[in-house]
Amino acid sequence: MVIQIVRFRSALPDERITELFQVRAPEYLAIPGLRQKYYLRFQSGEYGGVYVWDSAASMERFMASELARSICHVYRVEESVRDVADVVLALRGEHSTTWST
Template sequence: MILQIIKLKSDLPEEELLKRARERETNFKSIPGLLQKYYIKTSKEGEYGGVYVWDSVQSLQSYQESDLAKSIPSAYAINEAPDIEMMDIIFQLRNK
């Protein structure tokens, strides 16, 4: 499994950002190989993000090439390049 953490800065008010995220929820639920996505807000003003859990690198790469992934900057009015980290999950505490 792969853990992907994306942090982005947006000029949108939190209510608008959350509204847009909810409007796109169904699209993310239908992505093959995306096991979970957590929508996050950091302690920094205007910084939000997503924590994704993927079943494989292949699923992540397919998503990265999709129109949905490419639409994120405009959907959330990102004002600078996002910070992206990827890690292999080597052990998980609980199984479902």
């Protein structure tokens, strides 16, 4: 499992960002390999997303898609930071383990 975290500043007002999140969310339901997406608003005023992928290959296919390429334009992104991490251990779910004490 792979986690992708995106954080960005936008020229759009808060209400418009929230509206765009809601309007575009159904498009993400059809993306192969995307297990979950969390839409974020940071206390700093930035926005972002946490994507939970089944594999790096699924993430890379999405990043090459028209939907991914449209993000900066649609949200009028002024600056962004992206990071990717492999899940090493999860508290619950398929990557969880039994804790020994």
